[in-house]
Amino acid sequence: MVDTVDVAQExxxxxxxxxxxxxxxxxxSGTDSLNECIDCGCEISSARQLAVPGCTMCVECAGAYERRxx
Numbered sequence: 001m002v003d004t005v006d007v008a009q010e011x012x013x014x015x016x017x018x019x020x021x022x023x024x025x026x027x028x029s030g031t032d033s034l035n036e037c038i039d040c041g042c043e044i045s046s047a048r049q050l051a052v053p054g055c056t057m058c059v060e061c062a063g064a065y066e067r068r069x070x
Contacts, residue, residue, distance in 0.1 A: 037061050 033049035036042065039061035048055055057065065 039065070 031054045033053060033055045034044060035049075037044055037058040038056045040058065042058050042060075044055060044058050048059060055062070
C-alpha cells in the first residue's frame, strides 16, 4: 500500500535537493575559493569554501556587502 504522505515527502525532498543544487550553481564561478577574505584579510573557513565555491569574502564581510547592496 502506498502512503500518500510518504510520496509527497519524497517529492518535496527531491524538489528541495534540486533547488539547492541550482542555487549553489549560481555561486560557482568556476574558480577556487580564496583562503583569505579580499575585504578584511581574515581566513575564510573551509566549510564556507565548500558551501560557496569561488567565494572571495568571509561570512561577515559577505553579509555586510549584501546588506549594503539592498
